[in-house]
Amino acid sequence: MTAPGAPRQRPGFLVRMMLLHLAVVAAVVLLCGGVYGWLTYERLGRDAEQRALSIARSVAADDDVRAGVTALDDAGPGDLDPDVLARGDLQLAAEEVRRRTDSLFVVITDDAGLRLSHPNPEQLGRPVSTDPTEALAGQEVTSQERGTLGLSARAKVPVYAPGTDAVVGAVSVGISRADVLATLEEDITPVAATAVGALGLGAAASAAIARRLKRLTLGLEPEEIATLAQDQEAVLRGVDEGVIGVSAEERITVCNREAGRLLGIEDPDRLVGERLGDTRLPGSFSALLAAATPESPAIEQVIGPRVLILSARAVRPARAPQRRLRDPRRTAPGPGSHVPELGWVVLIRDRTELQSLTRQLDAVGALSTALRAQRHEFANRLHTISGLLAIGDVEEARRYVSEVTETGPLSYPAEGAELLRDPYLQAFLGAKSVEAAERGVSLRIGADTLVRGRITDPQDVTTVIGSLVDNAVRAAVQGAAEDRWVEVELLDDWTGGEGTLHLVVADSGDGLPVEDPEPIFAQGWSTTAPSAVVPGHGGGAPFDALPDVHGQGFGLSLSRELARRRGGDVWVADPGGPGGPGAVFCARLPGTVVRDPGRGADVHGERSAGRAGGAG
Template sequence: MRFATRVLLLQLLTVVAVVTTSTVVFIGLSIEQLRDEAETSALMIARTIGSDPQVRELVAEETQDAENPAAEVLAQGEIQHYAEAAADSTSALFVVITDNNGMRLAHPDEDLLGLQVSTSFAEALAGKEVVAWEKGTLGESARAKVPVFAPDSETPVGEISVGFERNGVFDDLPRTLLFIVAAALLALLIGIIAMFVLRKRWEQLTLGVQPEELVVMVQNQAAVLDGVGDGVIALDTEGTIRLSNGSAKQIFGLHSAEGRSLTDLGLPDDVVADLQAGVARDGIVANGRVLFLEARSVDRGGQSLGAVIVIRDRTDVMALSERLETVRTMTSALRVQRHEFANRMHVAAGLIESGRDGEAAQFLRAMRSRGPVDYPLIGTELISEPFLQAFLGAKSLEASERGVSMQIREETLVLGKVAEVEDIATVLGNLVDNAITAAVANPEMRLVEVTLMDDATELVMVVADSGPGITPGEDPFAHKTHVEETEQGEEVVPAEQIRGRGIGLTLSQEMAQRRGGEVWVIERGGEPSGRGAVFGARLPGVMEQDPSFNYREVREEEGK
């Protein structure tokens, strides 16, 4: 049996139980209400008769009479006539009047006149009013008993007993029960209709999936969402985020993404439009991270349920690529150094073998002063730090191949040693690569200038180029795209495919900010200055100092 059917039967049993219970309660309340109304009517009639001055006077006279009148005399008396008239006018079963001994002075059955009543009269003669259901000579009835006080006195001299027949009390009960049963059947019908409507709505909302299947789906969802490193965001048909895993929240730096839209995540409008159209986007920068976004529509049984956005964080991959590029650059530099060093060793060995020791010694001293290799880097002697010298030397070789000269400015002063090779290589490499690309665009002067200064564990870098500068209004740290003309028309090329542009600056800025540093534009260049752009970078914690070396004295000497 399907779960929806079981729920329907359970709801049906619940509705039947509720309606039945309500019907029984209403019937009980109706019966109790009729009983209360009969008792109240009997009490009011008894009070009215008992307060009549004539009745009080007549009962007081009968009570004072030492002899009990015969039934025939009482039957023709005023009290009997009064009681019969009251019973007829109120439709009561009986109106009985007694003296202080409980002897009947008025009764519907004249044969019982002068006899003591069959039910207790003690409480009424004690001055109390009594309402109860009792069975007497006329059968069971709802009756009220009130005392009859003597004229101008609070002394009971008799009692008034008024009763209504049981069958008469419940004359209206069938009609009341009919209304109650009709209301119960109507409520039951409404409940059944509501159950079928609820079942249909249930199946629409759950797409016909049963609870057992929902449990499996939740387990699979938890396993998939929490078991993958990619970010996953589920959108409804309105484009609102309904579900996101921990990776997605971490990527966008959110505590909770549910209820937001894609634009709230810091994504550009064009990216949101592409994702809504099902177009994947790569190299998107959001929250300081480089992302690949892919949208996939979701439907079930022909009904669209929204879309799922898969997010891959490529920041670490791009950083690793930059580091691999650094390794490649350093490997190339080492290969050049090894080749040049081998050549010089051959020269020195040849001079020694030929007996020209003096020339060999002079050659080795010159090689020691110049270094193992001649880089096309102007001002190489200003940098004594081995890594920075080799790295910038390798970059100068690449720049030379593109017709660009690299120069170390005289303001450069690095006294410490590099402690974090990868971060320096990534940031400095990106700045130099961008500067070389910009300098190539200037056919008159192709020059890149680098200034390096350290302060304790902090390294400050300034890179200037002779290019056309930064276009006014352009954000150099924003993600860029490039439009190329193709046979099919214009095609947008991702920025990461364009050498020297794209996400390099953004990646460098994000890496510097992680360390508490920054990358910024010192001068935008361009018209009317006619100079190129100048970028600065500050990286804390990337250098280490020799504790035995007095850097203050050296810097003071340099300042002089």
């Protein structure tokens, strides 16, 4: 119940639309029915006039009527007395015709317009109430006029003297408009029934349209829909994540700019309206939607040069019942899942930089561990030098300091670490050697390693090197050889003025389990996936040459994408074999090295000195 003084609540949009639709239907039906009724009424009036004309002609052509009117043409006042006329032949004949034809009146007049017959005897001998001039002039006239007996459709016809063309009088016949209306009522009843049926059909259609609009708009008012559209535009353009909306018919309804950027789509708006299967989006999207539940986890996938996290959520209106999948052409969802009434929302997040930063953080953590492990060694060296100086053996102290200087301040487990002059490569591979040593694998730097420049893109370089080294360490651990090792060799060159880093990684594992190494660069293959079987390999053993960096086998795929984006590549030079040596991976990374002006020109002398120091 509305409280006194409270504003009156306005009917909803759907109610107003239904009432408006009903009003339009009613107006159209009433207008058509009214026009039809008016046209029918006019037609019946014209038919009555023609009927009256036919009766008047028949009476005027009767010989007795013509003779009687002619006989009274020269009659005196006594012959035109109402009582005399009431008993005359003309009155009796006219009344007989009136009753037989069910007319309102049949009036016969003389050439002066005096009534010689009339249904009301008191009107006999008096002038007619309407103008008889045209009929007495020899013309037939039809009209709808009001006389002493009321409104009628009437006709006036001249009466000629027998055997001549002389007009001696006129016959006027009238059909009551009440009779016309009675006929109209009979004709208009089916039309009225049809109009009522049309109104009922319009009401049913209005109700059906209102229900349909309510389902389509989820019961929202236009103002609320406009507000939602504005909010959606603001949110989609403002969020830092990629958002793709998919309808229940698997048509893309929304694709913001961030989603286009992450997926490598120049114009994401062109995807709106297309079916998901007709776009160039990865095929995993359909499977992601089919398995979408409120608890479904996000998945990682390499798309182009990026590692993306994809998550899908089904969208349903509040308190709306869930409908099960009915379209057999659509991919069946998992057990217990339902088809959403509104569709799905796919969220896309970029994890590429996070993976790279994670790798760098792991390298820093490993380096920190190595530094803490060497702390006592530094202390021992300082104590040794202090002792030699204390006893006065300066030459022995000088020789000891020279050895420490040549071998470097740190003693990484990596063999040949002194060949790495770039501090980033030195720290990263040194930390990797510490991790490898903990797993019983010796990491060594190849004797032909020669990096004269400085690394300019450490993120891409460490991503590729780290993936290949991690794979090699894992393969060496799982291999049958007792001597477990991983060898890394790096070279740089400036062909065409661009610095390119070349990388070769070999191990002592059992090699690749496939003849064609291309499938190992596909997404999703990982040693952590026990059911992963490489296509073309009959066995079901896990693939031991794939990375486990990302937890789901994206290392090699991402490394190749990063290299190819720079114009380089990652490939298998030798698949290896059972018993070792294992597989040999190569990588080429253009644009990752620049010349270091601080280095000496005699790099061969530097390398020789380094080898000598390492031997010492």
